[in-house]
Amino acid sequence: MRLTDILLWLFTAAFFVFMLLPILVVVVISFTSAGYAAFPIPGWSLKWFARIFEYQPFIDSLWVSLELAVVATVASCVLGIPAALYLARSRSGWATAITTFLLSPLSMPMIVIGFASLFFLSALGFGVSFLALAIVHTVICLPYVIRTVTAVYRGISPAYEEAAMILGASRLTTFREVTLPLIRPGIAAGCLFSFLTSFDNLPVSYFFGSAQTNTLPVVMLAYMEHQFDPSIAALSTLQLALAVVALVVADRLYGIEKMTVAT
Amino acid sequence: MSLQSLAARHRRSLLLAPALIFLAVFFVMPLFDNSMRSFVTEEGGFTLARYADFLTDRFYLGVIAETVVLSAAVALISVVAAYPVAYVLVRKSGRFSGMIIFMLIAPLLTSIIMRTFGWQVLFARRGLVNQWLVQDLGLLDAPLRWLNTPGLAIAALVHVLVPFAVLSIASVLQGxxxxxxxxxxxxxxxxxxxxxxxxLPLTMDGIGTGAILVFMIANGSFVTLVLLGGGFQTLPLLIYQQFNTTRDFPLAATMSTILLVIAVACLWLQLRLVRRQGV
Known part of the structure; x- marks a missing residue:
């Protein structure tokens, strides 16, 4: 091996130590038997995972976050899939402009979206409610669904649909029997990104805090301001495990390459 | 084109309507409404006074400069660190490429809270890093203060954003x-x-899109800076403070609008780069 190659690999190794170390220490801390979040660890225990279920605000906000992520993802699919079907098949400059617009929530500062939406939705009478939060989460999740479905659909030859139509299938049958199965990996990827984005969102949810609308990240942030115990680590580890499981399942079902063509 | 096929084409474009209407109402309108608040006087008239005040105030000019410089620094560090990793991933990794991609994606699945917690555990006064430096390696006599330093806040921001830079560069390098x-x-x-x-010149577009992407996200981030400190005064942090304590909403609207203008400028730059790539 050449010296430059050795240096490249060394740098890459250091890079991944930097990337993974902060995450790894949290995973380790979540299994500590101590009452504090520090090393060295005196022993192993699952008590901090148990503590999650004893602290009611965690559980309440977990439900809020789950419901919110599901609602925002379903809404994003309902709004986004039709738009993606149209955009993937048109090449005009006009369609490119619309795609840019539909993806633009990804590029705007989250804090501004959250702050502006709070005032706007309050003026409309939605106030700080689950519905208001679901609307704003849909705004930030919608681009993911549009992006992944557009990318997957664009890679599929129109010949399949044309063949179905020529063989006498109606538009609806063609969509249900041909198009939908073909774009399923895109939908799955879009739903995955959308769900994780919503579930994880702090900068937007922060502005909509109330007993009924506090999401898990908001409650965790508030908890962290007063206490520095390993229950936050346990909760984070659990969350990461779920995300990894979701990713692995999606990979097994559709293949990670197919799903990431969009990114 | 027959009238019938023209009608069919327009019927197809109805597919766009739900998403367009939704974003027009719940994305564009709030941002517009928020910006308007910065142009309206208390009596309801039109004013540019807030911008005149803001853009001539040394403190606020400093805040804008600090926002831009911090984001630019994070973008620069991210791109420089990302390039060798992207190069290894595309050209050298061979059978390890799957593992490298996994290690790159895994941090993206972790919450900002988890990462921040990790930094605090590592860099607390009695944290792991100080233990290594003082006790295990004996390099230092006394523990260093890491938390609430600008360096650690920048490292934490890079940690969140550098995978995007690696992916941008790798996708261009692949081609x-x-x-x-x-x-x-x-x-x-x-x-x-x-x-x-x-x-290197052939991958400039990947470097450019990666840097803009990182810059854009860094520009709007505040959670990391709130939790890890570092003494920065950036626009998102000030908006956060206005919302929490001072509650001068027209001022917050003014700052939001300036932040939006920067974001739109980045988006425009990004589009120009992407168009040049012919994607």
Whole structure:
């Protein structure tokens, strides 16, 4: 091996130590038997995972976050899939402009979206409610669904649909029997990104805090301001495990390459 | 084109309506409404006074500069750190490429809270890093203060954003024909020169899109800076403070609008780069 190659690999190794170390220490801390979040660890225990279920605000906000992520993802699919079907098949400059617009929530500062939406939705009478939060989460999740479905659909030859139509299938049958199965990996990827984005969102949810609308990240942030115990680590580890499981399942079902063509 | 097919085409474009209407009402209108708040006087008239005040105030000019410089620093560090990793991923990794991609994606699945918690555990006064430096390696006599330093806040921001830079660069590098580099080598260029004069210029677009992407996200981030400190005064932090304590909403609207203008400028730059790539 050449010296430059050795240096490249060394740098890459250091890079991944930097990337993974902060995450790894949290995973380790979540299994500590101590009452504090520090090393060295005196022993192993699952008590901090148990503590999650004893602290009611965690559980309440977990439900809020789950419901919110599901609602925002379903809404994003309902709004986004039709738009993606149209955009993937048109090449005009006009369609490119619309795609840019539909993806633009990804590029705007989250804090501004959250702050502006709070005032706007309050003026409309939605106030700080689950519905208001679901609307704003849909705004930030919608681009993911549009992006992944557009990318997957664009890679599929129109010949399949044309063949179905020529063989006498109606538009609806063609969509249900041909198009939908073909774009399923895109939908799955879009739903995955959308769900994780919503579930994880702090900068937007922060502005909509109330007993009924506090999401898990908001409650965790508030908890962290007063206490520095390993229950936050346990909760984070659990969350990461779920995300990894979701990713692995999606990979097994559709293949990670197919799903990431969009990114 | 017959009238019928024209009608069919327009009927197809109805597919766009739900998403367009939704974003027009719940994305554009709130941002517009928020910006308007910065142009309206208390009596309801139109004013530019807030911008005049804001953009002539030394403190606020400093805040804008600090926002831009911090984001630019994070973008620069991310791109420089990302390039060798992207290069290894695309050109050298072979059977390890799957593992590298996994290690790159895994941090993206972790919450901002988890990462921040990790930084605090590592860099607390009695944290792991100080233990290593003082007790295990004996490099220092006394523990260092890491938390609430600008360096750690920047490192934490890079940690969140650098995977995006790696992915941007890797996707462009993947499309670069290796034979171009080999051709340069055959014509007698050194490996370094072949990289510097052939491969690097061909991947400039990836570097550009990666840097803009990182800059754009860094520009709007505040959670990391709130939790890890560092003494920065940036626009998102000030908006956060206005919302929490001072509650001067027209001022927050003014700052939001300036932040939006920067974001839109980045988006425009990004589009120009992407168009040049012909994607």
């Amino acid at each position: 670069v024909d290796r034979r171009l580099e080999e051709g340069a080598l055959m014509l007698g260029a050194s490996r370094f020169r072949a990289f510097w004069e052939v491969t």
